[in-house]
Amino acid sequence: MAGTGDRRIGIVMNGVTGRMGHRQHLVRSILAIRAEGGLPLADGTRLWPEPVLVGRNAAKLQALAEAHGLERWTTDLDAALAEPDAEIYFDAQVTSGRAAAIRAAIAAGLHVYTEKPVAADVAGALELARAARDAGVKAGVVQDKLFLPGLRKLDRLVRGGFFGRILSVRGEFGYWVFEGDWQEAQRPSWNYRAEDGGGIITDMFCHWRYVLEEIFAPIRSVQCLGATHVARRFDEKGRPYECTADDAAYGTFELDGGIVAQINSSWTTRVFRDELVEFQVDGTEGSAVAGLRRCRVQHRSTTPKPVWNPDIPATEDFRSQWQEVPDNAEMDNGFKAQWELFLRHVVDDEPFRWDLLAGARGVQLAELGLRSWADGRRLAVPELTL
Template identity: 65%
Template sequence: MAIHQLGIIMNGVTGRMGTNQHLIRSIVAIRNQGGVKLPNGDVIMPDPILVGRQESKLKALAEAYGITRFSTDLDACLADPHDSIYFDSQMTSFRAESIRKAILAGKHIYCEKPTGTSLAESLDLARLAKEAGVKNGVVQDKLFLPGLMKLKRLVDSGFFGDILTVRIEFGYWVFEGDWQPGQRPSWNYRKEDGGGIIVDMFAHWRYVIDNLFGKVRSVSCLGYTHIPHRVDENGNKYTCTADDAAYATFEVEGGIIVQANSSWAVRVNREDLLTVQVDGTEGSAVAGLRDCKTQHRVNTCKPVWNPDIPNPFNFREQWMEVPDNQLFDNGFKVQWELFLKHIVLDTPFPWDLLEGAKGTQLSDLGLLSWSERRWVDVPDLNV
């Protein structure tokens, strides 16, 4: 048995997502399970070095999770041949510059999205990586949620017949920070720092729609800043300059209509923070983060509109749960394992920097649609 040790520069893992999903539940979990086992019995063992601006935070994380290496000097890390992979989960406004450095240093790239603050910036990274011949990938975590994996199973089986519409509801109430701390960092609400729910969530909706239902062909979007002022991590009141809600409609190839509401100013009255309802000629399904339920054509009730009597139906009881039929691991960890296998075995990994650029493209076009109050076509992208 051979052990393939892969040095990974992990930049930006002191933030919430970087710490919890990428460090603890992915890389540390992979190390604790004995690495990624390959078909021939070999093992891939990640060897991370934590990189950031605050040495005290890096040291505390390293000590807490048994990691021996950390640094505040990104350039020195990029110069070390032991580390062949560069991972980035920094604030969006810092990401492209660091990735560009890593590509020029010959590192393979794995990063969070959005990959850049504009389509031009994201496409430039994709072109640069292609020219340099480095492998690259972008986190597309929602594809690996158990609920959406079950939904994909239904799509692939032909359960829906002809898919007609998709309705996506996402969001929750993010506290303003005055009498309860907010659940999201304050930069999310400042446009000048790369914030805004359109920039944040349209990157997700692009890969979810493209991979489950078909290519997005046009978008109509209305953004809004519902909460004008919030209180930051230091107790200072600030003006919100970025959108905290977006109401969008997407036209998808094949005539499918997707409606997506995204909001950090909505109180949840549904079964999950994210729900995706698909309606087709033969059946419908509603997926959350982990669960998915269906209603087939033959099991569909026949309600009649009559506001003069109490509702005789319990609609939610008329749906059936899709069984797990498999063990579901953390979605971030699953994609990390696929990327590590891509590096060592050259197995397929379709979610590259060009796919990341498509997410930035949809964000840009959503903002354009909102600004000009019109439908906007989504052209094909190539590098």
């Protein structure tokens, strides 16, 4: 329980019956902060989050609230936004409903924290950013992959100059999502319907924008080939439907400094790597392979000298020639870590740079990726401002 000296803050949480909203944002972030007695603030008191669960399905909301000992839930977003203690609106609902809900929250005077993509197109995303600016409310967009232990180690290597001149970044992300007939799908069916905001380009290019630019360098051009490899799937009720959105994307990005990044994103690939996402970075002085948690390096001075000979079996254990990068710090859940930063941004006015304009940049890259695929050409990525 919160102590008498604690500051309470109401958080309207929309879309927490979904997989990500429930597991990462409610359970592993907000409820985890409560389990620790609240969030320490600059003045020595602790911030106690009071979630108000919002969604479309009353039965699911009630069951979720009861499972976690929470009392406040509703299917009426306007009523939740009008709660006297409501200060923050959080959105993890289906993409197609996000922009309208964020606009309503801004109009109600709440600060906004949201999943991606923030809107269906760049124009809509910039409209939200301007609305938040004009209303004087604070806004943040989830950039969770920056807080993954593996990518934090990779960022540390870049900042320390380990790579020398960085030449290339190669990323592999994805796994096989079952079609839903003989095995239940791991992702909701709307992900595969473009009319509902689905598609892996729309989903993942928002992530690749901040990963590439925050760790390496600004993106100057994009060339993308998308695909709908599986044309027919089965929804949550076992009904067949035709897929109208892309389930795989093969992107090439040119970064400042001549860095070339290639990232494959796929829900139609079977995993033969150590983690569901991995990035290999090659530079003049060394290379690294980073995933969700691990990061391994090979320096120039310890690089072996392989020789191509297809006539004999490989005799080298290439993986054993790499060195593990140590944690060197306690790394908490990435979603929780960013929630804590945003809460301190709202209450203590600490800096938080991932605002709705940052979210709009992610939407911009996704939009350009889709256009590149449609036009069959490379496109420049212009600066985006309000």
